[in-house]
Amino acid sequence: MTPPILDEIRRVRHAMSVEIQHDPQRIVEYFSAIQRDLSERVIDLADQGPLGRTKSCPDGNQQTTPEIGSSSSLR
Numbered sequence: 001m002t003p004p005i006l007d008e009i010r011r012v013r014h015a016m017s018v019e020i021q022h023d024p025q026r027i028v029e030y031f032s033a034i035q036r037d038l039s040e041r042v043i044d045l046a047d048q049g050p051l052g053r054t055k056s057c058p059d060g061n062q063q064t065t066p067e068i069g070s071s072s073s074l075r
Contacts, residue, residue, distance in 0.1 A: 020026040035042075 016030070017027070020030055
């Protein structure tokens with residue numbers, strides 16, 4: 001049994017594909033335009049440490065990230 005959310009995602013993806021006539025180049029252009037329009041909402045993950053924690057805090061101080069398996073990573 002497929003979860004309803006997956007059925008909805010597939011339905012929307014298919015509708016989008018129909019709208020651009022299933023043309024792969026137009027799909028790329030469509031998503032490139034969305035990415036360009038929403039670029040200020042993108043989070044840069046390049047500065048992510050282990051477990052998705054950032055290496056530096058917003059105030060500029062360095063944040064240490066616990067090693068996987070250490071007791072401090074379980075808190």
